[in-house]
């Protein structure tokens with residue numbers, strides 16, 4: 001049986017309120033044996049922690065999303081720090097920059113991003129990076145804040161090979177999601193082929209970014225198999241091999257033994 005590690009999911013989302021248990025069961029049936037759920041603001045951090053406590057195979061990452069950075073108070077950073085002591089919390093994230101939405105000004109996003117990188121270095125936790133339309137500033141801040149000390153994941157990577165290479169140099173894993181499965185996704189497919197095998201991760205970002213042929217619909221963790229199939233095809237490997245390789249990578253990245 002194929003075993004898969006979905007390294008980025010939001011199964012606590014309200015989009016699953018009507019059928020969350022079935023969604024989780026379908027993920028299990030599809031071979032998802034490890035999953036990191038991401039809590040990224042005041043509302044989703046508690047619901048992420050609840051899922052991680054309820055299900056053995058679900059781990060948690062907690063952080064403050066750039067879109068919500070305008071709302072982050074000093075006590076929120078302390079809250080994240082306290083949660084990092086929980087045995088199921090494997091990373092700080094998702095954190096980063098999002099220049100697509102303008103709910104939080106760029107300077108606020110950058111300050112909150114830097115504060116969380118510093119916290120991660122102090123606690124020796126990997127970080128999960130969200131980057132939308134902000135490649136240059138993300139790379140610059142990761143470098144200025146010595147993020148290579150902790151490394152982590154570039155989640156749902158959408159950049160060029162040049163950007164990927166810079167992230168690899170700073171000890172980051174490159175995670176591919178639904179968009180790499182789209183037929184017109186030339187650049188992500190090329191990047192996936194160039195990333196060293198021991199640095200590739202797969203994810204869904206469910207309920208967002210459903211892979212082909214579910215594009216535009218609600219995504220779910222079971223569909224991570226579609227990302228694994230695309231990677232298998234591009235790399236000339238079996239889906240089982242991709243599942244095993246990305247599971248090993250994910251365990252190493254998040255320090256799961």
Ligand SMILES: [Zn+2]
Nearest residue numbers: 094130131155
């Ligand atoms: Zn994200």
Ligand SMILES: [Zn+2]
Nearest residue numbers: 008038094205
């Ligand atoms: Zn996400």
